[in-house]
Amino acid sequence: DQQVKQNSPSLSVQEGRISILNCDYTNSMFDYFLWYKKYPAEGPTFLISISSIKDKNEDGRFTVFLNKSAKHLSLHIVPSQPGDSAVYFCAARQDSGGSNYKLTFGKGTLLTVNP
Amino acid sequence: SQTIHQWPATLVQPVGSPLSLECTVEGTSNPNLYWYRQAAGRGLQLLFYSVGIGQISSEVPQNLSASRPQDRQFILSSKKLLLSDSGFYLCAWFMWGFGYTFGSGTRLTVV
Numbered sequence: 276d277q278q279v280k281q282n283s284p285s286l287s288v289q290e291g292r293i294s295i296l297n298c299d300y301t302n303s304m305f306d307y308f309l310w311y312k313k314y315p316a317e318g319p320t321f322l323i324s325i326s327s328i329k330d331k332n333e334d335g336r337f338t339v340f341l342n343k344s345a346k347h348l349s350l351h352i353v354p355s356q357p358g359d360s361a362v363y364f365c366a367a368r369q370d371s372g373g374s375n376y377k378l379t380f381g382k383g384t385l386l387t388v389n390p
Numbered sequence: 391s392q393t394i395h396q397w398p399a400t401l402v403q404p405v406g407s408p409l410s411l412e413c414t415v416e417g418t419s420n421p422n423l424y425w426y427r428q429a430a431g432r433g434l435q436l437l438f439y440s441v442g443i444g445q446i447s448s449e450v451p452q453n454l455s456a457s458r459p460q461d462r463q464f465i466l467s468s469k470k471l472l473l474s475d476s477g478f479y480l481c482a483w484f485m486w487g488f489g490y491t492f493g494s495g496t497r498l499t500v501v
Contacts, residue, residue, distance in 0.1 A: 279433075316495065319492050321489055
């Protein structure tokens with residue numbers, strides 16, 4: 276059972292337009308959400324995160340929105356640039372009360388930004 | 391600064407051969423360490439995590455094992471590789487205040 280779902284395996288947008296990547300989750304115990312960006316043959320790099328007590332977090336061109344009632348979050352990239360082309364992973368953490376920090380990842384969405 | 395090293399970058403191994411992937415971190419102590427795998431067409435799956443020396447937790451039953459012989463060293467092993475072990479293996483570490491950082495990964499192809 277996949278607890279974090281990214282239903283769009285790929286997305287293609289024009290340079291300068293908005294990219295919207297979606298993520299749904301099923302576990303209501305998740306309390307922290309993160310987005311990672313991954314280029315081929317490299318490890319994922321952290322992009323932006325949001326706590327479950329917030330509904331929006333913004334960092335430059337990147338904004339993450341969280342809708343807890345719908346168990347849905349989205350990453351907006353505005354304006355999109357060709358260098359943004361990568362696989363984007365949505366990840367979620369469940370607070371287990373200990374020192375561990377396991378993340379559950381979605382399958383990723385390949386974003387292609389066309390010049 | 392904190393860094394994480396993973397090697398080798400690529401590996402081609404025959405079915406039935408052993409495996410040893412190593413991950414080391416620098417610039418920190420007592421980190422939580424993780425092994426993830428990205429199989430073709432799939433997301434990142436957590437395989438093992440360790441909160442300290444000699445402490446290993448397995449997330450999914452599989453043909454692999456992990457060990458943490460030193461505070462900043464995390465090793466992924468197999469006695470006999472299967473074709474299904476092919477994938478992109480990522481080591482990661484987490485520490486409060488620094489977040490969750492991934493290594494550059496190892497592309498394993500079992501032939």
